[in-house]
Amino acid sequence: MQNQVRQLLVSLQKQLSVTLQSNRETLCHPVAKGDATEDEWLCLLKNHLPNRYQADRAFVIDSEGKLSEQIDIVIYDRQYTPLLYNQNNQIFVPAESVYAILEVKQELDLDKIQYAGKKISSVRNLKRTSAKIVDVGKSVAPRPVTAILGGILTSDSLWNPPFGESFQKAINSLTLSQRVDLGIALLKGSFDVSYTEKNEVQTKIEVGETALLYFFFNLLWRLQRLGTVPAIDYAEYLKVIDELS
Template sequence: MSMWSLSQLLSSLHEDIQQRLATVRKTFGHPGTKGDASENVWISMLDTYLPKRYQAAKAHVVDSLGNFSQQIDVVIFDRQYSPFIFTYENETIIPAESVYAVFEAKQTANAGLVTYAQEKVASVRKLHRTSLPIPHAGGTYPPKPLVPILGGLLTFESEWSPALGASFDRALSTDLGHGRLDIGCVAAHGHFSFDQTANRYNFTDGNKPATAFLFKLIAQLQFSGTVPMIDVEAYGQWLTK
């Protein structure tokens, strides 16, 4: 008889994330250091458990017109088909076409953080993205539709009581456009996602939030498909400027 327990494995994944975030909160006093450590916990989890076609990093996003996003705590991007990722003085720059999802990651959720996260997400979604026809043996396929970029929020706790109640819902609902937060996790309490069909947020308390969030994210990434064929020459034009 097998001694393995799938339930215990999934529970352990959540408990590991929650414990690491709790340790960050207790150990680091400086807000900047605490924030960096929190981001690293989430990036480590995503890099460990997402399929290897994806990679997670703290980064800026750039488009072929030379526009840059704000700095994003966690960017999930393509590593299978992306032709280039820039690294300069330990700063990572990712072309907009390669991005699947962006997250703001902090210790505690509140109204100010939600607004800040919405602004960050919008700064990525507003960037220009190219999509070239795809060559094949019989000719070319038309350019792929652009992959919708997921936006989200990752925290350990929430200032609201209840943590995932009406106040959180009102804050999230202030921007359902470019800044919409599609998915997120409050590791000590639960996770949330936006239902586009019903045009409302769904909140789930408990139920091993970090693990449940990870599964929900993977499912949404599966439906996103693959990033488009990037127009590399559109970026190459900047060599002559």
């Protein structure tokens, strides 16, 4: 009997591929096409991520009032941290709540990877606070902030081969704060990027009908390794209110 997990996700990949391809062929306006593609990826993540994670198109803001660029998909905590603003589909989330930043594009190429890196960097460079908490009646010191994952989601790749030398050069061109950790070109394959202590880049590629399967479980595995985001220091946000009073 076939592995049911594999069968279900391969079926999901085929369904998503058909929808994204239909959007590319039917929608002529680039903004409409981009919005439709983002909506499909958002729907996938909203329907399949564990409930502890929220996924939305959003801005990220820190306690000093600095703001990221608008992010296609932010995966963030809603269990312990609040939304700072949510009106008319304009969502602002605190920097402390962010687990991952995902940029959505039609195709994978050098410009798209570097653009994704800049968007990821605009969040990673924000200030994130960490507060002490009380656990079983005891005060626990503030934890270090967790790393923020960065990724790119596309339907296809403009490179041939899709993950060859040109892809490797694009990944290597990114700065520390721009690093892309994982991604997918749905019709070609998915990838995972890791960095050694000597800053050497190591990539793992999964092609074929298991590309989405690999990407999704790799994302879950990476989120699991991050644990829970540290407690937000609300006192830092109160300072902003005091300054405005």
